[in-house]
Structure formats: C-alpha cells, structure tokens
Amino acid sequence: MSLTLETLERLVGFETVSAKPNAEIIAYIEDFLLARGARCVPLPSPQVGKLGLYAEIGPEGPHGVLLSAHTDVVPVEGQPWTRAPFALSREGTRLFGRGTTDMKGYVASMLHAADQAAKSDLNEPLKLIFSYDEEIGCVGIQEMIGRVPDLIGSPRACFVGEPTGMQVAIGHKGKAALEAVCTGQAGHSSLAPRFVNALHLAADMIAGLRDVQDWFARNGARDEAYDVPFSTIHVGKMEGGTALNIVPERASLTFEFRHLASDAPEMIMARITEVAGRVGAHYRDRFDGADVSITQLNAYPGLDAPAASEASQLAARLLGTNDTTKVAFGTEAGFFDALGVPTIVCGPGSMAGQGHKADEFIELAQLEACERMLDGVVKELSA
Template sequence: MTRTLEILDRLIAFDTVSRNSNLELAGYAADILERHGFAVTRIPSADGGKTGLYAEIGPTGDGIMLSAHTDVVPVDGQDWTRDPFRLTREGDRLFGRGTTDMKGYLASILSLAERAARADLREPLKMVLSYDEEIGCVGIQEMLDRVAPLIGQPRACFVGEPTEMQVAVGHKGKAALRATCFGQSGHSALAPNFVNALHLATDFVTELRGLQRRFAEQGHRDPAYSVPYTTLHVGLLTGGTALNIVPDRAEITFEYRHLAADPAADILRAIHAAAERVSETYRRDWNGARIEIEQYNAYPGLDVPDSDCVIGLAQKLARTNDTTKVAFGTEAGFFSELGIPTVVCGPGSMEGQGHKPDEYLTLSQLRACDEMMDRILEDLSH
C-alpha cells in the first residue's frame, strides 16, 4: 500500500484532463516499467501530443493483461473543496481527480509491476495504458491496429474501471451521431412559404422519442442493468441565425446505448428510416428537404457469456462470488472483439464518486485492488 500511495500521489499531480497532453504521466509510467524489466512500446497519437503504452514482462506466452486509461474528466464548473490535482488523505478517503476513475487502479498496477520484476514468472504480465478514454474511447481506437499484434491472446484481460472490485461482465455499446436537417431560408413574414429546418429537426426528435418508447415497451430487456433496455438520447439541438429568418439548417447531436440483443446495425437502419419519413413529409413542399445522418464515434458493448472461464478466474482473484453489469462504457469491448476473455474490475464506485467534485477513493478499495494484484502475480508464477 505504501508504494501504491506514493505512485498515486504522483499520478494525481499530472493534469491529464482529456484536452491536455498525457506525455509527462506516460513518461513517468514508462520509466517505472522499463526500470523494472518491462519491454515498453510507446504508441503515439496522430499529432504526437499523447501516447499509449504497451508493456510486457516474463516469458513468451498468453499470460494476463491489465488495462487502464490515463486521462481524467475536467473539473471546470465543479465545486471542489480541495485541490483536485493534489492527493489529499482524510481518514479512509483519498481525494483527487481520477482517484476512482481510474488512477487508483493505474497506481496499483504500476506498483504490481515493481513486484513482478522480483517474481519467478511462468507466464507474461501484460499492460495496456491508453489515452482519451473519457471522450468516447477514442485513444484505444487509434491504438488498436498497432497494439493488437503486440498483445497476442492473453487468457484474461482485466479493465480496471471502478466496479467496487466486483466482476462486471457486461455494459452497453454506444454510438454518437449527428443529424443535419436541410430546409429553406426566407423572411419570417413569409414563413409558411418555406421549409423550416428546425421543423424537420423537431419532427425527427419526435421520431427518436417514438423509437425509444418502442425499445422501452417492446424491446429486449436485461434486468442486470438499472435501465434494462436500449436507450436513445438527444443532447444538443441547434439551428437558425435570427428570429426574422427561416432557418435553412439545423443540427441534432444524439446517441444510442444498446443491449447486445439489439444489434447496432438494426438500430441505425431504424434511425435512417425515421429520418426518411420526416424528410418525405417536407418534400411535398420542397424537393430539397432532407436529413443527413453521420455517426462520428462508437464503441462496442461487453457481454461475457456465463460459461466463459474468465468469470471464475476473476471471481477467484477478486475474492467475490458475484457478477454485475455497469451502466457506463469501457474499453473492454474492444479487447473482447479481439477474442480476449475480458471483464471489468477495479476499485471505487463510478456512481458514488466518478466524475464528481471532491472525487475520492477509499483506502479499503485500493487495498482490495492491491491484494487482487498480488493474487494475479501468484497466478502467473505457478
């Protein structure tokens, strides 16, 4: 615990909000790993302002992989009563941005790396550190084609997002989309003579709400989730330049989060069909009316079969008999799609502390994570 806390203190001091570079933190982590015998590969972003890391120690083989991201969410507009980028210990609580999500886990695996250097490993220990997870798993998507050949096929991957050290075997997939609605500009005194792009937009939002109702009332359900069905959410609606001008363009930013039983391709087809229904109505007045749909980001869900051996291994290592599913997205789906048995398990509570002011991690949770790391090291040494 002492070494893990020392590392966590350094990690919190790096302001790795996603809009900033993570190079200093990555350099600190790479130095620890390389000094303790890990082969480290840097995987830079396209602009060179950030980097991911792949690290491995031990003999050639499958082994176990640990995954963490290095970025954190902003503190802007939040009412912090402590310095968010300075680790503050008060009783059983460790305060600081990222303590729960997920620098506590990162500190624990870097501490493990130092202990692994002294172990007689029979299988390799592998680590993947990414960037830009908090803005939609962007970093791992950029890294994947370069990191996949290095990873091989570990027999288990543990993604350390906060689950209170429970074994999470599922989360929904997500897609972020933009709908651009095209109408006609004109003087508002003659508004009925023109197709108002905001009218297309609001009618399309109504269609999306109808699609949401169908998923809620008739769609597949998974009671392991607090919201047990596929969801659609409209987050932004913009359009128009002045009150006396009929807007010729409006934009909607929206998302869907889907159960594994609701394929993304089917949802996307339903969205395009809704856009076409709205457009066709307005084409009676103007043939150029249309709604264009662009998907600008997506990440896969995670749905581990009950029969997968990784569940039993994770339960043994985390000392729990239960499994859970989480509401938030993670990078786990990307590793699962590579054929790597993957679960999510890490210290802290996303619901209780994640992304909030005065974010904290309890010492007991960090201790439980360190103890799991010791059991992973023991598993790799026998």
C-alpha cells in the same frame, strides 16, 4: 500500500484532461516500468502529445494476463471543488483528487502489480496496456487497436480496471454517437409559413427518435442486470437558427444510442435512418431540398462476457466471490473481447458515487482490495 499511494500521488499530479497531452504521464509510467525490467512499446497517436503504452514483465509468451487502463480524466472546470483537484489529499480513509476513482487508482495498482511481478519468478508474462482519450468515447483505443493484437498475443484474461466497487462486471452496453443535420429554407419570418423551417424538421426528428425509444422499451431485448434494461436513445443537443426574423435553413441534433448486445447496432441504425427519411420526405412537397442526413461521429462496442469465462472465473476466485454484475457506463473492454481475449471490468471505486464529480475520491479499502486482487494475478502467473 506505500508504493501505491506514492505512485497515485504522482499520477494525480499530471493534468491529463482529455483535451490536453498525456505524454508526461506515459513517460513517468514507462520509466517506472523500465526500471523494473519491463519491455515497453510506446503507441503514438496521430495527435501531437498523445500516446498509449504497452508493456510486459516476465518471460515472453502469447498468454499471461493483461491489465488495461486509460490515463485521461474528465475536466474540473465548472465543478465546485473544495480542494486542489490535481494534488492528492487525504481525509481519514479517503484520498481526494481528479482521477482517484476514474481511473488512476487502478493505474497505481497496476504499477504496484508490476513491481511485484519484477520481484517474482513468473512462468507467464504480466501484460499492461495504457490508453488515452477514453473519456471522449474510447478514441485512443480505437487509434491503438490496429497494433494491439500483435503485441498482446492471446492472454487468458484481461482485467479492465474501471471503477466497479471491486465487483466483477461482465457486461455493459455499446454506444454510437450521431449527428442529424436538418436542411430547410431561409426566409423572412414575416412570411414564415411559405418556407420549410429546419427546426421543424429537427423537432419531428426528435419525436421520431422518441417513438423508436418507446419501441425498444416495449419490444426490444431486455437484460434485467442493467438499471435500464433495454437499449436507449438520447438527444443531448439541438442547434439551429441565426436570428428571430430569419426562418432557419439548418438545424442539427447530436444524439446517441446505447444498445444491449442482443440489439444489433445495425438494426437500431436502420430504424433511425428510416425516421430521417420519413421526416425529410414529409417536407419535400414544399421544398425539394428538405432533408435529414445522419452521420456517425463515434462508436464503441459493448461487452457481454459469459460468467463462466476464464477471466470471470479468475477474478471471482481472486476476490472470493461468485457474484457478477453489469455496469451502465461504457469501457474499452469490448475492444479486447472482440479480439477473442476473455475480458471483464473490475476496479476500485464507485462510478456512481465518485466518478466525474467534484472532490472525487477513493476509499483506501478499495485500493487495498484491488492490490490483493492484482497480487493474486501475479501469484497466478508464478504458479
């Protein structure tokens, strides 16, 4: 564990909040891997100071096993931290610091595995990929994905190390983030009924989205492996108006849907578009310009891997379990799965218990379990 702990201390010390560059942490990871004979390929972002990294150790070849992690973390501002968030500290069996659970604990374990692989006689390569800006909607992997297929080949398994408490997760929902812009008429508030208030369109749009949500809860696909077993729609932000005495001519909603694999996002989007059209049409007899327009801001795919996939079976064998689970949060796993790579999510720590919280920590036992699993991966590649 000494190398993992030393590495984790260095990793936590990099303030890789998504709004900041991550070039320094990638340089540290690349230097660590190059010192162990890895073949490294930086994956620059169009954003200055942002980049990912692909690396492999062992013989060249299309197969092997791929380990995947992101290097960014969520902000600490506004959270009641009782210790320095970007300095690793220990209390008993707990290691504190931003990213210890999500997900620099896994990154440290990946580097431990790379160190072990460099000392082993591998028959297949160990492949590693590190991304950026995962915390703001899997933005980095979307920028990287065009180069990924030629680099990774066809690994027989991919382990994405988001915190699952070291359970083998074979599924999570996909997500789309959207904005609805509602157009009404400006006017003096003393004559408000003569004008179309954009906030009224926005309120009707919210009511329509709630109806769509109710429909999916009653009639949509269900998967009881999830805490919420159906696809969901959530409005997170509403804005509009400039002053109390002005009828608002513009209002906006920022909302999302998270969908089961069985509910096609195109179908959900069609229902949302129908609501927007109906709301706009309702006001056009009073104002021709009344409208609700929908723009997709971001999206990432879900994961719905078979329990019998090679990745699931390998992880289960290494962990000594036959159990699988599904997680509520999104990951980058769906991108690798879409490339035809058998993919699961399995990593140390609890997202519900520690992820994104003040005084984030990881238990030593979780890191030890992750090390054992990845040591097993290296032995598998040496067999």
